[in-house]
Amino acid sequence: xxxxxxxxxxxxxxxxxxxxxxxxxxxxxxxxxxxxxxxxxxxxxxxxxxxxxxxxxxxxxxxxxxxxxxxxxxxxxxxxxxxxxxxxxxxxxxxxxxxxxxxxxxxxxxxxxxxxxxxxxxxxxxxxxxxxxxxxxxxxxxxxxxxx
Numbered sequence: 001x002x003x004x005x006x007x008x009x010x011x012x013x014x015x016x017x018x019x020x021x022x023x024x025x026x027x028x029x030x031x032x033x034x035x036x037x038x039x040x041x042x043x044x045x046x047x048x049x050x051x052x053x054x055x056x057x058x059x060x061x062x063x064x065x066x067x068x069x070x071x072x073x074x075x076x077x078x079x080x081x082x083x084x085x086x087x088x089x090x091x092x093x094x095x096x097x098x099x100x101x102x103x104x105x106x107x108x109x110x111x112x113x114x115x116x117x118x119x120x121x122x123x124x125x126x127x128x129x130x131x132x133x134x135x136x137x138x139x140x141x142x143x144x145x146x147x148x
Contacts, residue, residue: 002018002045003018003042003053004016005042006042008041009032
């Protein structure tokens with residue numbers, strides 16, 4: 001019946017400490033030099049109310065690489081485009097809205113050919129983006145035979 005604290009380094013080596021801090025079996029300072037990962041497991045037999053260990057982890061290694069403002073801007077624009085595309089795909093299509101929605105052909109062509117949206121809709125992931133088939137350019141009219 002005892003409590004222990006077990007560390008596992010990036011190579012899978014386990015080190016267990018189960019006595020009082022400051023003894024030979026638990027030094028005051030421990031350094032692990034085995035990769036970028038360190039896991040710990042605290043096990044208690046719950047025999048005491050005031051139990052536990054307190055420790056501080058300090059990571060040593062190479063500093064973070066400075067990212068240029070251009071790359072940072074590219075990442076932010078990519079995230080923005082992803083969110084915009086997600087919101088656009090979540091919108092209801094013309095078929096769901098009904099036939100009373102009118103989108104001028106010129107306006108639709110302008111949006112789809114713009115430098116901002118052309119790469120997004122290039123492959124026509126959504127079949128609704130076919131100009132002639134799904135986007136009405138005028139209200140429904142009936143011909144002489146009465147067909148829509």
